[in-house]
Amino acid sequence: MSTSAASPAPVPGPGEPRDSGPARSVSENGTTPGGGPEPTVPPGPVATSEAASTSGTGPETAVRVRGLHKSYGELEVLRGIDLDVVAGEVVCLIGPSGSGKSTLLRCLNLLETPQAGSISVDGFTVTDPDLDVDAMRRRVGMVFQQFNLFPHLSVLENCTMAQVKVLKRPAAEARRVALANLRRVGLSEKADQRPAQLSGGQQQRVAIARALSVDPDLMLFDEPTSALDPETVGDVLSIMRGLAADGMTMLVVTHEMSFARDVADRVVFMDGGVVVEQGPAREVIGSPQHQRTRTFLSRVLNPTTGAAPEAPDTSEAPTTPA
Numbered sequence: 001m002s003t004s005a006a007s008p009a010p011v012p013g014p015g016e017p018r019d020s021g022p023a024r025s026v027s028e029n030g031t032t033p034g035g036g037p038e039p040t041v042p043p044g045p046v047a048t049s050e051a052a053s054t055s056g057t058g059p060e061t062a063v064r065v066r067g068l069h070k071s072y073g074e075l076e077v078l079r080g081i082d083l084d085v086v087a088g089e090v091v092c093l094i095g096p097s098g099s100g101k102s103t104l105l106r107c108l109n110l111l112e113t114p115q116a117g118s119i120s121v122d123g124f125t126v127t128d129p130d131l132d133v134d135a136m137r138r139r140v141g142m143v144f145q146q147f148n149l150f151p152h153l154s155v156l157e158n159c160t161m162a163q164v165k166v167l168k169r170p171a172a173e174a175r176r177v178a179l180a181n182l183r184r185v186g187l188s189e190k191a192d193q194r195p196a197q198l199s200g201g202q203q204q205r206v207a208i209a210r211a212l213s214v215d216p217d218l219m220l221f222d223e224p225t226s227a228l229d230p231e232t233v234g235d236v237l238s239i240m241r242g243l244a245a246d247g248m249t250m251l252v253v254t255h256e257m258s259f260a261r262d263v264a265d266r267v268v269f270m271d272g273g274v275v276v277e278q279g280p281a282r283e284v285i286g287s288p289q290h291q292r293t294r295t296f297l298s299r300v301l302n303p304t305t306g307a308a309p310e311a312p313d314t315s316e317a318p319t320t321p322a
């Protein structure tokens with residue numbers, strides 16, 4: 001896991017209007033995300049592009065990814081990802097293990113360096129070699145499956161450290177903000193305890209409070225409930241629902257389909273390093289158009305029977321390209 005868990009989280013835009021995001025799209029062959037042409041991204045060093053430059057994105061664009069490629073040696077993990085998230089939108093990223101979801105999230109705040117493509121996050125051109133990485137990460141909060149709290153610090157100190165070190169906030173103000181966020185996740189009474197004294201669900205709520213304490217614009221969640229006991233999953237999801245209701249921009253990798261269906265504005269299904277299908281949450285989950293999406297959802301939604309959700313087989317002839 002990365003040290004960036006210590007890094008900041010985002011700032012909400014309470015009251016910001018939500019946008020339903022791009023219309024539903026299906027990639028027929030799984031290699032041309034969004035159904036469009038193959039991305040024309042030069043190989044080699046990360047390319048920046050006009051499309052991802054600050055001037056090329058409106059204020060409503062929180063995340064813009066174009067033609068993103070990432071390989072580990074011979075293994076090509078991301079094979080031309082296009083993705084947009086607008087301010088205030090909640091997007092759930094789903095897909096089988098190994099499809100590249102975490103890698104995509106980690107590329108967004110440069111925990112991984114892509115080989116090609118462009119990324120813009122909150123007005124920062126992440127793929128610009130001259131990027132001020134710290135300034136960008138101040139705007140992006142990340143919550144990991146394994147919490148990544150500092151075990152030797154108290155809950156309160158976990159939530160104040162980045163504020164003081166990164167934002168240069170006075171200690172008293174950092175404490176006030178941290179306590180407010182701990183209250184928000186229902187844990188202000190645990191402020192003086194160490195992470196090891198908390199349950200997994202409580203630790204994850206602290207991780208969310210810590211991320212929120214630096215006032216991020218965008219929150220990235222990578223399977224925030226997968227390491228939790230079932231009875232604590234609901235507490236974390238309910239906090240995430242609250243964040244979404246408050247207008248936080250969120251990109252969430254999750255297998256919690258009820259959360260995705262109820263909370264996400266849009267669901268993006270990835271497989272094999274490409275976006276296979278995306279659209280409004282209820283449509284993608286309720287009537288997936290692509291066979292690969294149906295197969296995945298059938299395993300996740302009906303793990304015992306493997307029954308596929310009912311949907312017409314239109315994967316041979318997608319009718320709603322991006």
Ligand SMILES: Nc1ncnc2c1ncn2[C@@H]1O[C@H](COP(=O)(O)OP(=O)(O)OP(=O)(O)O)[C@@H](O)[C@H]1O
Nearest residue numbers: 072075077095096097098099100101102103104223
């Ligand atoms: N640092 C790394 N070095 C080499 N290979 C890696 C590295 N990180 C990820 N991979 C490989 O990249 C592929 C995609 O991994 P990634 O973690 O992005 O998948 P994922 O969709 O998040 O899967 P999961 O649902 O299991 O978390 C996998 O085959 C993985 O083994």
Ligand SMILES: [Mg+2]
Nearest residue numbers: 101102103222
């Ligand atoms: Mg992952």
